[in-house]
Amino acid sequence: NAGVTQTPKFQVLKTGQSMTLQCAQDMNHEYMSWYRQDPGMGLRLIHYSVGAGITDQGEVPNGYNVSRSTTEDFPLRLLSAAPSQTSVYFCASSYQPGSTDTQYFGPGTRLTVL
Amino acid sequence: DQQVKQNSPSLSVQEGRISILNCDYTNSMFDYFLWYKKYPAEGPTFLISISSIKDKNEDGRFTVFLNKSAKHLSLHIVPSQPGDSAVYFCAALYGGATNKLIFGTGTLLAVQP
Numbered sequence: 001n002a003g004v005t006q007t008p009k010f011q012v013l014k015t016g017q018s019m020t021l022q023c024a025q026d027m028n029h030e031y032m033s034w035y036r037q038d039p040g041m042g043l044r045l046i047h048y049s050v051g052a053g054i055t056d057q058g059e060v061p062n063g064y065n066v067s068r069s070t071t072e073d074f075p076l077r078l079l080s081a082a083p084s085q086t087s088v089y090f091c092a093s094s095y096q097p098g099s100t101d102t103q104y105f106g107p108g109t110r111l112t113v114l
Numbered sequence: 115d116q117q118v119k120q121n122s123p124s125l126s127v128q129e130g131r132i133s134i135l136n137c138d139y140t141n142s143m144f145d146y147f148l149w150y151k152k153y154p155a156e157g158p159t160f161l162i163s164i165s166s167i168k169d170k171n172e173d174g175r176f177t178v179f180l181n182k183s184a185k186h187l188s189l190h191i192v193p194s195q196p197g198d199s200a201v202y203f204c205a206a207l208y209g210g211a212t213n214k215l216i217f218g219t220g221t222l223l224a225v226q227p
Contacts, residue, residue: 004157042120043158044217045215048214103215
């Protein structure tokens with residue numbers, strides 16, 4: 001199993017550009033989520049999905065869109081990048097949304113918006 | 115408003131000694147707590163967890179203690195090893211249909227050989 005994979009590892013954008021951060025998992029996990037990590041802020045939940053076709057907002061959803069057409073993939077879209085979106089983005093998955101279920105994180109995407 | 119706080123940004127410990135990482139929370143609805151470990155350029159990995167109905171959970175060299183009245187938990191690593199050097203995140207969760215982890219800001223642990 002590859003676990004949770006994220007592409008790209010690094011990305012530089014100009015303000016106003018759009019892009020999609022890819023996330024895939026091969027563990028047949030129902031629950032997937034996106035976090036961003038900023039200095040002094042820890043990890044904050046952006047969007048999450050409890051299964052294919054179902055998504056919901058987390059703590060900091062503004063400026064981001066998601067969709068979940070398959071169990072395996074959960075892309076994160078930035079429609080019009082802003083410098084405030086400069087961050088490290090982590091995708092995570094777990095078998096089912098339960099408090100005792102471990103979330104597995106991908107290696108992260110480091111995004112810089114100029 | 116930070117619901118989960120790790121007030122020590124960094125901690126340095128000698129190899130073989132005990133490392134104690136602390137975490138405070140404000141939301142009394144949290145019913146499950148987790149510790150994640152993160153190496154540079156990698157995603158966080160799950161380390162240990164504790165339910166709010168317990169006050170201690172142990173897994174090898176790692177023990178988590180929960181004091182609900184003080185809204186405080188701590189992670190003890192005994193003995194500390196250089197490979198334990200990483201950022202440790204405390205996270206909290208409250209019940210519902212989804213895993214909405216609330217993370218602390220992290221503590222960078224450096225274990226000196």
